[in-house]
Amino acid sequence: MRKAIHPEDAAALIPDGAVVLIGGFMGVGTPERLIDAMVARGVRNLTFVANDAAMPGKGIGKLVTAGCVARAIVSHIGLNPEIQQKMISGEIAVELVPQGTLVERIRAGGVGLGGVLTATGIGTPVEDGKQTIEVDGKRYLVEKPIKGDFALIAAQHADYAGNLEYSLTAHNFNPIMALSGHIVIVEPEMIVPIGVISPDAVKTPGVLVDHMLTRAA
Amino acid sequence: MRKAIHPEDAAALIPDGAVVLIGGFMGVGTPERLIDAMVARGVRNLTFVANDAAMPGKGIGKLVTAGCVARAIVSHIGLNPEIQQKMISGEIAVELVPQGTLVERIRAGGVGLGGVLTATGIGTPVEDGKQTIEVDGKRYLVEKPIKGDFALIAAQHADYAGNLEYSLTAHNFNPIMALSGHIVIVEPEMIVPIGVISPDAVKTPGVLVDHMLTRAA
Amino acid sequence: MNADVMERPKAAMSPKEIIARRVAQEIKPGMLVNLGIGLPSMVANYIPNDAGVFFQAENGVIGLGARPPEGMEDPHLTDAGGGFVTAVPGAASIDSAMSFGIIRGGHLDMTVLGGLQVDERGCLANWMVPGKMVPGMGGAMDLVAGAKRVIVAMVHSAKGDPKIVPHCTLPLTALRRVSLIVTELAVIEPTHEGLVLVERGPGVSVEQILAETSAQIIVDGEVPEMRIG
Amino acid sequence: MNADVMERPKAAMSPKEIIARRVAQEIKPGMLVNLGIGLPSMVANYIPNDAGVFFQAENGVIGLGARPPEGMEDPHLTDAGGGFVTAVPGAASIDSAMSFGIIRGGHLDMTVLGGLQVDERGCLANWMVPGKMVPGMGGAMDLVAGAKRVIVAMVHSAKGDPKIVPHCTLPLTALRRVSLIVTELAVIEPTHEGLVLVERGPGVSVEQILAETSAQIIVDGEVPEMRIG
Numbered sequence: 001m002r003k004a005i006h007p008e009d010a011a012a013l014i015p016d017g018a019v020v021l022i023g024g025f026m027g028v029g030t031p032e033r034l035i036d037a038m039v040a041r042g043v044r045n046l047t048f049v050a051n052d053a054a055m056p057g058k059g060i061g062k063l064v065t066a067g068c069v070a071r072a073i074v075s076h077i078g079l080n081p082e083i084q085q086k087m088i089s090g091e092i093a094v095e096l097v098p099q100g101t102l103v104e105r106i107r108a109g110g111v112g113l114g115g116v117l118t119a120t121g122i123g124t125p126v127e128d129g130k131q132t133i134e135v136d137g138k139r140y141l142v143e144k145p146i147k148g149d150f151a152l153i154a155a156q157h158a159d160y161a162g163n164l165e166y167s168l169t170a171h172n173f174n175p176i177m178a179l180s181g182h183i184v185i186v187e188p189e190m191i192v193p194i195g196v197i198s199p200d201a202v203k204t205p206g207v208l209v210d211h212m213l214t215r216a217a
Numbered sequence: 218m219r220k221a222i223h224p225e226d227a228a229a230l231i232p233d234g235a236v237v238l239i240g241g242f243m244g245v246g247t248p249e250r251l252i253d254a255m256v257a258r259g260v261r262n263l264t265f266v267a268n269d270a271a272m273p274g275k276g277i278g279k280l281v282t283a284g285c286v287a288r289a290i291v292s293h294i295g296l297n298p299e300i301q302q303k304m305i306s307g308e309i310a311v312e313l314v315p316q317g318t319l320v321e322r323i324r325a326g327g328v329g330l331g332g333v334l335t336a337t338g339i340g341t342p343v344e345d346g347k348q349t350i351e352v353d354g355k356r357y358l359v360e361k362p363i364k365g366d367f368a369l370i371a372a373q374h375a376d377y378a379g380n381l382e383y384s385l386t387a388h389n390f391n392p393i394m395a396l397s398g399h400i401v402i403v404e405p406e407m408i409v410p411i412g413v414i415s416p417d418a419v420k421t422p423g424v425l426v427d428h429m430l431t432r433a434a
Numbered sequence: 435m436n437a438d439v440m441e442r443p444k445a446a447m448s449p450k451e452i453i454a455r456r457v458a459q460e461i462k463p464g465m466l467v468n469l470g471i472g473l474p475s476m477v478a479n480y481i482p483n484d485a486g487v488f489f490q491a492e493n494g495v496i497g498l499g500a501r502p503p504e505g506m507e508d509p510h511l512t513d514a515g516g517g518f519v520t521a522v523p524g525a526a527s528i529d530s531a532m533s534f535g536i537i538r539g540g541h542l543d544m545t546v547l548g549g550l551q552v553d554e555r556g557c558l559a560n561w562m563v564p565g566k567m568v569p570g571m572g573g574a575m576d577l578v579a580g581a582k583r584v585i586v587a588m589v590h591s592a593k594g595d596p597k598i599v600p601h602c603t604l605p606l607t608a609l610r611r612v613s614l615i616v617t618e619l620a621v622i623e624p625t626h627e628g629l630v631l632v633e634r635g636p637g638v639s640v641e642q643i644l645a646e647t648s649a650q651i652i653v654d655g656e657v658p659e660m661r662i663g
Numbered sequence: 664m665n666a667d668v669m670e671r672p673k674a675a676m677s678p679k680e681i682i683a684r685r686v687a688q689e690i691k692p693g694m695l696v697n698l699g700i701g702l703p704s705m706v707a708n709y710i711p712n713d714a715g716v717f718f719q720a721e722n723g724v725i726g727l728g729a730r731p732p733e734g735m736e737d738p739h740l741t742d743a744g745g746g747f748v749t750a751v752p753g754a755a756s757i758d759s760a761m762s763f764g765i766i767r768g769g770h771l772d773m774t775v776l777g778g779l780q781v782d783e784r785g786c787l788a789n790w791m792v793p794g795k796m797v798p799g800m801g802g803a804m805d806l807v808a809g810a811k812r813v814i815v816a817m818v819h820s821a822k823g824d825p826k827i828v829p830h831c832t833l834p835l836t837a838l839r840r841v842s843l844i845v846t847e848l849a850v851i852e853p854t855h856e857g858l859v860l861v862e863r864g865p866g867v868s869v870e871q872i873l874a875e876t877s878a879q880i881i882v883d884g885e886v887p888e889m890r891i892g
Contacts, residue, residue: 025722025759026745028738051722051759052799055745078798079745087797096797099721100763100805104330107760111535112580113321114350114357117331120767120808123838126800133331133350135361140331144352156417156739161497161524167417168750169723170739171758179535195523200373200384201418202526203758205496207466207488208541242493242530243516245509268493268530269570272516295569296516304568313568316492317534317576324531328764329809337538337579340609343571373510378726378753385521386494387510388529396768412752419755420529422725424695424717425770 002162002206004214010185011037013211014150017070018043021106021148021177022050022060026079029170030059031154031187034213039066047071049106049146051099051173053080064092073146075099098126101143103176109145110179116143151181155204158188159197162206171203178204187213219379219423221431227402228254230428231367234287235260238323238365238394239267239277243296246387247276248371248404251430256283264288266323266363268316268390270297281309290363292316315343318360320393326362327396333360368398372421375405376414379423388420395421404430447663449589449618452635455480455662457546457587457616461487465543466536468492468577471515474546474587488522490542492533492573497525514573537573538580545581547574549588549615551602554649556611556624558586559604571607578608590617596648598622598629619643621660628652633660676892678818678847681864684709684891686775686816686845690716694772695765697721697806700744703775703816717751719771721762721802726754743802766802767809774810776803778817778844780831783878785840785853787815788833800836807837819846825877827851827858848872850889857881862889 011034014020024030039062046069053074054061063069064083071093077083086092097105104116117140121127131142153174155164164186166174178184186209228251231237241247256279263286270291271278280286281300288310294300303309314322321333334357338344348359370391373384381403383391395401403426447455450473458480461467468490469475478500481487489498491514498513499520507518528536536542551559558578561571578584591597598615615622620643621633630652634640640657676684679702687709690696697719698704707729710716718727720743727742728749736747757765765771780788787807790800807813820826827844844851849872850862859881863869869886 025743026741028722028741028745052801074799076799076801078801084797094797096799098800098804099759099802100767100809103759103763104328107535108334110539111321111531112336112538112540114334114336114352114355117325117334117359118767118808119329119331120805120837122808124804124835126804131350131352133348133359135331135348135359138331142334142350142352159524163524163526165417166756166758168737168739168756169720169741171723171756173759175758176760179539179541199495199497199521199525199527200382202528205526205528205532205536206524207490207496207536242514243512245493245512245516269572291570293570293572295572301568311568313570315571315575316530316573317538317580320530320534324764327768328760329767329769335538335579337576337608339579341575341606343575376753380753380755383527383529385508385510385527386491386512388494388527390530392529393531396764396770416724416726416750416754416756419757422755422757422761422765423753424719424725424755424765 002160002212004191004212007033007037007213008041010034010211010213011041013183014038014043016044018149019047019049021151021181022048023153023172023174023177024054024059025051025169025172027054027059029154029172029174030054031152032059033216034152034185034187035059035062038068039063043068045070049073049148051102052076053083055079056082073097075102103173105143105146106180107176109147110176113145115145118143146180148181149183151177151184153177153184153186155186155188157197158186158191158212159194160191161194162209162212163197163202164188164204164209165197165201166203175203178208183210184208185211191215219377219429221408221429224250224254224430225258227251227428227430228258230400231255231260233261235366236264236266238368238398239265240370240389240391240394241271241276242268242386242389244271244276246371246389246391247271248369249276250433251369251402251404252276252279255285256280260285262287266290266365268319269293270300272296273299290314292319320390322360322363323390323397324393326364327393330362332362335360363397365398366400368394368401370394370401370403372403372405374414375403375408375429376411377408378411379426379429380414380419381405381421381426382414382418383420392420395425400427401425402428408432450476452618452662453587453616456621456660457585460585460614461544463487466490466541468537468542468545468581470547472548474548475513475515477546490536492537494528494530494533495521495525496528497522534576537576540580540582542581544583544585545577546585546587547577549586549597551597551599551604552586552612552615553599553602554628557602557609558607558612559602560607562605564605574607578610578612583613586612586615588617590619591646596646598647598649600649619646622651630654631657633658635660679705681847681891682816682845685850685889686814689814689843690773692716695719695725695770697766697771697774697810699776701777703777704742706775719765721766723757723759723762724750724754725757726751763805766805769809769811771810773812773814774806775814775816776806778815778826780826780828780833781815781841781844782828782831783857786831786838787836787841788831789836791834793834803836807839807841812842815841815844817846819848820875825875827876827878829878848875851880859883860886862887864889865891
């Protein structure tokens with residue numbers, strides 16, 4: 001059982017300099033109200049880990065515009081010219097990671113594995129400076145686990161035990177990030193009483209969730 | 218769209234000597250009718266990969282009793298004295314793998330990763346003969362991916378696109394094995410028309426499933 | 435869970451009941467706990483229903499409940515030992531990858547496991563007796579490697595043979611030091627310095643504990659008696 | 664999908680339409696296919712609805728359908744470019760770990776990607792132009808490393824600069840040799856021996872193809888014209 005909290009109270013939990021995993025894909029499945037509250041609070045020097053930087057005016061793009069970000073670990077920034085500019089000007093350090101490697105690194109952090117062995121990136125700039133290992137005659141990159149101080153995720157439904165359901169392409173990184181944030185904050189579109197979500201429908205067990213936001217007014 | 222086939226036709230697809238991943242945990246969530254058909258056909262020299270060997274008269278236990286098995290990769294055989302006897306007599310070669318390592322090795326095989334880096338088993342007999350790797354100062358075992366010629370799984374519902382839903386503790390290894398069998402055969406308790414299972418309820422996408430069994434008469 | 439059992443006088447308690455009741459005291463409200471099969475599973479009987487404790491079984495439900503009334507079993511809802519259980523409101527079904535992700539990833543507050551041997555380093559052996567009994571490690575190695583706290587719940591001696599020993603002679607379950615050992619005779623905390631005796635069983639003397647333990651035990655001042663029942 | 668478009672005479676076809684129609688011929692009934700954003704996504708327009716082809720977008724739906732009628736968009740159902748889509752009957756929602764598990768694990772029959780350069784080894788570069796354009800690789804590296812077949816769909820030259828080159832000067836997407844290159848001028852198959860010309864574009868001569876390609880091209884006998892439209 002956990003009480004829902006207001007977005008500004010959730011934003012107040014996140015200190016300057018935090019490493020935040022943020023769910024979403026081009027702004028779909030991103031906790032928008034939480035991000036608005038973070039911008040309003042004026043959080044600074046965040047490192048965010050996410051699939052992409054969305055676009056100006058949407059999702060993570062708002063954090064970029066507002067100058068909240070010092071570092072980004074992402075697979076794609078092609079739809080956000082602002083972060084590209086800030087990368088070139090040196091305001092934001094950007095680490096590009098192949099999307100499938102990124103999600104597995106976050107998963108490894110969350111499920112207690114020591115790293116990810118993948119052929120993705122072999123022979124490309126992604127390989128630079130990385131440990132490799134040969135298993136049964138094939139060479140793999142050793143990609144390190146990623147964990148966040150916080151995971152900031154969006155869900156379709158939550159119950160008051162914190163169990164979560166997601167919808168269609170708004171799943172994306174959210175269920176995996178729920179495993180890998182030291183503190184997990186979820187913004188559900190709707191909160192339902194305990195027992196309304198069938199055990200088989202739960203995608204993220206409530207034991208992984210620390211805080212959830214009240215529904216939009 | 219795929220037609221459901223009879224258990225005996227499915228069993229006929231599995232040759233002697235095949236490596237089969239079999240879903241289930243102490244016989245819960247195991248494709249029983251398919252196993253009955255395999256026993257009836259008299260398949261031989263199977264290598265099975267599963268959480269456990271169930272118990273005599275149930276699930277995988279029937280394959281053990283009928284002499285179908287040459288080799289087993291399992292985490293636990295404590296409830297099946299027959300396989301313990303056959304291990305001691307040399308009839309079945311048994312490889313014991315920690316349960317969490319086993320499921321990740323099967324997942325790695327299915328999702329194209331080169332192996333699993335885990336601290337589980339370090340300093341125990343599980344470490345014997347294995348490659349280890351240090352990542353950020355911590356030592357991990359490099360556990361190899363597992364794939365099957367077949368994955369033989371059980372589900373609660375299937376639709377005619379092959380999409381699957383599972384129930385309660387009958388999930389266990391089934392959704393992971395669906396990724397890792399070269400040919401995936403599912404025994405659903407019920408088959409429903411396409412469109413009846415909501416996209417968000419699907420745990421195994423139908424594109425992973427090759428054959429499904431008709432419902433029990 | 436069972437008020438009738440909870441009020442029985444401690445004089446009537448079996449060794450296993452003493453152990454289960456004492457382990458139950460380690461479980462705090464809101465925790466996520468995995469109970470091994472056998473003796474550890476008895477611990478659930480001494481946790482109040484309203485404590486908000488979630489029990490996980492490695493075969494895939496978070497929010498395991500008591501055994502169902504006869505005729506209300508679900509063949510798809512069992513514990514890791516294969517016994518029928520129920521699911522509490524707010525339960526979640528998970529597959530084995532998620533189950534061990536939660537265990538290995540440090541999301542499990544506590545695991546309670548049986549033991550064959552624990553040694554002065556705090557290392558546990560509980561999955562095989564070479565040449566005799568080879569059940570396999572099941573989830574035990576992941577549980578000991580991954581849970582935030584590892585509690586070993588076992589009777590103090592096996593037919594007169596000490597189980598708390600200088601150095602495990604049986605194959606280890608993990609190198610990790612367990613958090614606490616609870617037997618019917620003693621509560622012992624493995625530390626960097628060694629095994630520290632923290633409580634005596636009901637009516638048990640320090641001398642008796644030392645006599646039934648082959649490992650070296652650190653006794654520092656007065657050792658209180660368990661407060662159970 | 665669109666009978667009206669499918670019957671337009673080839674004389675009226677744009678380079679992109681030629682490419683999309685020709686790539687569509689590579690897709691067989693029942694396949695699972697990932698289409699990149701931009702030009703590759705046009706390929707779906709030339710696949711009959713009843714072919715039983717499933718389209719996957721890396722952001723998480725298997726069974727992507729056409730753009731919805733205005734007013735029937737779902738904010739939670741988009742393709743990898745963020746555009747609104749629908750889901751066909753039998754579709755499945757998946758998270759990013761499952762999505763790339765399917766891609767990396769060899770379960771994807773085909774991926775169609777755009778390209779900046781392809782070279783004589785069959786290596787693709789399509790994710791950055793150092794100092795100029797750094798969108799990031801998104802899912803491209805996993806797609807090229809993992810899909811059973813990799814088809815590069817791109818216009819033959821970029822403002823007069825050849826894109827099929829002896830050796831990529833841009834950072835590679837993967838070392839793996841792509842399966843097929845489809846442009847408006849040619850269909851080229853990278854092989855162990857080099858780039859083999861397998862088809863000419865509509866009304867295009869072998870000489871014209873060689874003139875617009877800086878890589879060495881293997882021409883073996885008569886080269887047939889694409890049969891499209």
